[in-house]
Amino acid sequence: MNEQPHVVVAVALAFSVPVAALGAVVLHRMRRRSITAAVTVLVLVPVLAALVGVIGVSGFMYTPLLAGAVVVCAAVAVVTVPAAMMLGRGIASDVMWLHEARDAERTAEASRRELVAWISHDLRTPLAGIRAMSEALADGVVAEPDEVADYARRIRGETVRLSGMVDDLFQLSRITSGALQLTLSAVPLHDVVSEAVAVEGVAAARKGVVVRADVHGSWPVVRGSDPELARVVRNLLSNAIRHTPPDGSVVVVAGVSGDKAWLRVDDACGGIPEEDLDRVFDVAFRGVTARTPEERSGGGLGLAIARGLVKAHDGDIQACNHGPGCRFEVSLPLATTAGAES
Structure with missing residues (x-):
């Protein structure tokens, strides 16, 4: 090893640069593959380049310098490869x-745009009706007491509908x-269901649909x-009644x-089409294939609210086709002594 320093550097570069270039090519080909493999290769390339450079400087002869370089490179590889x-x-x-x-942000943004579109459409209809009827009353187009009372009832109905939509949005x-x-x-499901069925x-x-509550064993x-669970059951019942034809049952x-x-x-x-389940x-999703009601009301938020409230209770809610229609099943944690006291 009596060569001049610049000669040693030139020889080392002559051997190590091709290794580094080959490593760059390998990394380029791995750009669409595993990140873990790419980072491992990135760590190994300089170690191998340094080792090949030392081998080239030694003239491919065993020397103490070469042995030390091999040991050092092996130690570096043992430490850096797992870390990489x-x-x-x-x-x-x-x-x-x-x-x-x-992806979640894009989905949420798409849902927000869809919600705004649905709500804008659904608000426009009752507002237009209220405006037309109120103008008719104000201009005296409707003067008979029975007609005035009928218009007042309709305005009240549309107002209640708008209030419900605003409440759903909130x-x-x-x-x-x-x-x-x-x-x-601790909330007895029997009380919640009984109140929801009554309401x-x-x-x-009015629609000719029969609603009844059964029990499998004892009511859990x-x-x-209580208020949120009542909202869940009422939303599910309202959805079921809306889509069930007359003489049907819920x-x-x-x-x-x-x-x-x-x-x-x-x-x-x-039934619900499989692609819509x-x-x-x-x-704001409202199916129009199998579940085509005679009259759609609301902003299509009832089931979304039910799911959100069930999830807030650490529960789960699923929908499936069952018999002549659909089944919505809710799973909730049972009350315990510790849970009831918290």
């Missing part, structure tokens, strides 16, 4: 998380923004918030499975 693999997995996980977050905004705060206690039974009787007691059944309570609402809607809980 861990770093690559971390980067891959972060990239995947970013992609998922971006509830949905609380759920999606994380502002919903639940006061949990929604009026609309069902769940850990939840059945509510409850029971216990393991440490969970379940509640099912079966209707006679004629995963979308029934989407904001």
